[in-house]
Amino acid sequence: IQCSCCPRKIVSVRVCSTLHLFVTIRGRPEPEVKWSKEGDTLSERAQIEVTSSYTVLLIENVNRNDTGKYVLTASNCCGSKSAFINVKVLDSPSAPTNLEVKDVKKDSVSISWEPPLIDGGAKISHYIVEKREETRKAFTSVFSNCMRNSYKIDNLQEGCFYYFRVLAVNEFGTGLPAETTEAIKVSEVPLPPGKITLNDVTCSSARLSWEKPAHDGGSKITCYIVEMQAKGDDTWTKCSESKALDAIIDGLTKGKEYFFRVCAVNQKGKSEPKCLLAPVIVKDTSTEPMISLLSNTFSVKAGNDLKIDVPFKGVPPPTATWKKDCNALKETSRVNVSTSDTSSQIIIKDATRIDVGVYEVTLNNSVGTTSAQIFVNHNVEPPKIILEDKFRQVVVVKAGDLLRIEAVISGHPNPTVFWLKNGRNIGTTGRVEITATKTHTSLLIRESVRKDSGQYTLTLQNTGGTTSKAITCKVLDRPGPPAGPLEVSGLSAEKCTLSWGTPHETGGAEIMYYIVEKCETSRVAWTLVYGDMMSTTCKITKLLKGNEYLFRVRAVNKYGEGETLESDPVKAMDPFTIPSAPTDVEVTSATNEAMTICWKTPASDGGSRISGYIVEKREKQGIRWVRVNKKPVYDLRVKASGLHPGSEYEFRVFAENAAGLSEPSLPCPLTLGVLLFFQKKMLCNLKDYESQE
Incomplete structure (x- = not known):
């Protein structure tokens, strides 16, 4: 078999062109010829011509699937012989293989794939990653220049279904896509349950x-x-x-x-x-029912809704039955009873006179029985609060003065009075005194301070409803401490930066400036750094390296200086150290007057870039080390000149960064400047020999 194209070579052919393989054969008797494609079936488009002296394989309009190894086998009664030709069709690649979804989060999906089986006769340059929502028909590009065989797709809509596909690209174009077979839901396992x-x-x-x-x-x-x-x-x-x-x-x-x-x-x-x-x-915690009613008297106005809520305790949870005027209470479209594990409730819509009377609730469980009576009257007046005009605006008092808030109240039955500050209940204690009668209530705070500023709420409650009025009070005083923490950043051996927040309590006046001080922990006295700092950040300079410092800040308004905010102790140190010593110092070339010294960079730069190297030399009999280079060198070699002929020298190297010089390296072995020294010695010996002759 003799191929017109050299066997074991690759035959390249452009896509859509014609593949023409001509092979000369001979044999006696005339051999039987067979064409095949290794690992695949021969294309139906293949045209094969066989004569006694040659055979031709012709495939028109080739595509990427025609790439492969074509095997020709000739055989007769004397034996058989085979040859193969590798054919590469230059086309865009086939689809990537083994496309997998590796990880799914609530807003991202990670996918991976393997290169296409057919690269189209050219190296895969990159991949295109695309996505498609299940409800849409068109894919959109996610990343058009992916160099790896994996990619994380971010910014997906949580809970949506997506399809993903990947296309390989070579110099001939974009190949076929590999697509996920099923829609992927962008979600993850839930967070743990709550309390x-x-x-x-x-x-x-x-x-x-x-x-x-x-x-x-x-x-x-x-x-x-x-x-x-x-x-x-x-x-x-x-x-x-x-x-x-x-x-x-x-x-x-x-x-x-x-x-x-x-x-x-x-x-x-x-x-x-x-x-x-x-x-x-696991134990028996059964308890008999216990009713905890705040009041057993309710009033209702004709036409309004009546709501009776009876809270109770009991293990196991008791059952509740209701009576009205000693008769079982019948539920209607107006009268509804609902019972939970902790309370039983009656709601009567559009109350009338017939709803007035004595109601009785009975609770029963395996441990015992208890009951309570509730009286319902029909004369109800919702609670009402009347404030003077001065309490409708911000109430302003100076620190140390008496803060007094008064109100006229009414309601039937007599309402329960609650005073709250910033949403929290307050009562008579220390400087605070609360009084309440049928028609009047007051709140008195003696020797008021800055912390007494805030919103005070007066709330009245009875069976007729609930009403509230809010009064805002401001105590004029020095400001509270700045909002912490007092953060120290950008710390070095000489300086740092402080930052803090504006005080939560301004003392009722605008903050004019801040006072910043520092103190060494080894001393008692504080030193003023800034006496009129307008911003909430400042730079501290002139620190002493290695000393430990405390910093404090206080705000100033027109009433004076406020409380201080103090930092944690910090030590004035650079965030870097000197580098380690250079290594492997050696002399790479030497003459009688000069030597070239090389070394390797230190194992650690100390956290700061190496700014240069210092080289020192010492003669064999010498004691002192002498500097070779006046200025630091930046290369990893230096030439030491001006050496004494015939002398032995050793060298050591220092690395330098912003923190200073490193420890010296280990000296290199003693090196003798020999080249020119021996030349001169040989010349002298030759002259002595000639004079003797």
């Missing part, structure tokens, strides 16, 4: 409840799994599965301690478990 609460324990069961996870991972929570572990046991066992936010765990052993934890489950899997903080001791 777990033990609601009830009996001698054989426990009832737990929990809060929803802060985030469902982008996929709906399908259920919650409750697991338990007996004290002393190492394994967790599944004890309940619930779609609600609570579960009852039965079959517990009395007297044993159990740990419980809850996992949330979505389409992606289980969340991390949330554990009940304390172990549960």
Whole structure:
């Protein structure tokens, strides 16, 4: 077999052109010729011509799939012989292989793939990554120049379904795409459930409840799994599965301690478990019902709604029954009764005179029974608050003065009075005195200070409703401390930067400036740095290296200097050190007057860039080291000249950065300047020999 193209060489042909393989053959008797394609079937488009002396394989309009090894086999009764020709069709590549989704988060997906089986006869230059939402038909480009075989696709919409595809690119164009077969939902496992609460324990069961996870991972929570572990046991066992936010765990052993934890489950899997903080001791905690009514008298105006709420306690939760005027209470479209584990409630819409009377609620559980009577009257006056005009604006007092807030009140039955400051209940204590009568209430604060500034709320409540009035008070005083912490940044051996926040309590006046001071921890006295700093950040200079400092800041308004905000102690040190010594110092060339010294960079630059190197020399009999280069060199070699002929020298190197010089390197071995010295000595010996002759 004799190929017109050299065997084992690659025949390259452009896509859409014609592949023409001509091979000369001979044999006696005339051989039988067979063409094949290794690892694949021969294209149906292949045209084969065979004569007694040659054979031709012709494929028109070739494409990337025609790439491969073509094998020609000639055989007769005397034997057989084969030859192969590698054909490469120059085309865009085929689709990448093994496209996989590696990791799915709530807003990102990571994919990976392998190179195409057919590269189109040219090196793959890069890949194009595209995405498509399930509800859309067109793909959009994510990254058009990916050089690796993996990519993380960010900024996806949580909970949406996406398809992804990858295309390889070579110099002939963009190849076929590899696409994910199924839509990928962008989500992850949910966060753990919220707080777990033990609601009830009996001698054989426990009832737990929990809060929803802060985030469902982008996929709906399908259920919650409750697991338990007996004290002393190492394994967790599944004890309940619930779609609600609570579960009852039965079959517990009395007297044993159990740990419980809850996992949330979505389409992606289980969340991390949330554990009940304390172990549960299985014991009988039954208690008889107990009613805790604030008032047993209610009033209602005709036409208004009546709401009677009876809170109670009891284990197991008791059942509630209601009576009116000694008869069982009938529920109608106007009268509704609802009972939970902690309260029983009656709501009567559009109350009339027939709804007035005595109501009785009876609670019953396995431990006991209790009841309470509630009286409903029909004369109700909602609470009302009347304030003087001066309390409708901001009430301003100076520090140390008396702060007094007064109001006229009314309502039937007599309303309950509550005073709050910034949303928190306050009562008579220390400097604060609260008084209340049927028609009047007042709040007195003696020797007021800056912290007494804020919003005070007067709230009245009775069966007719609730009403509130807010009064804003401002105490004029020196400001409070600046908002912390006092942060120290940019610390070096000589300077640093301080920053802080404006005070939460301004003392009722504008902050004019700040006073900044410093103090060495080894001293008692504070030193003024800035006496009129207008901003909330400043630079401190002239620190002493190695000393430890404290800094403090206080705000100033027109009433004086406020409280100080102090920093933690800090030491004035550079954030870097001297470098380590250079290594492998050696003489690479030498003459009688000069030597070239080389070395390697230090193992550590001390955190600051190496700014240069200092080289020193010393003769064999010498004691002192002498500097070779006047200025630091930046290369890793230097030439030492001006040496004494015939003398031996050793050299050492220092590295230098912003912190200073390193320790010296280990000296190189003693080196003799020999070249010119021996030349002169040989010349002298030759002259002596000639004179003797």
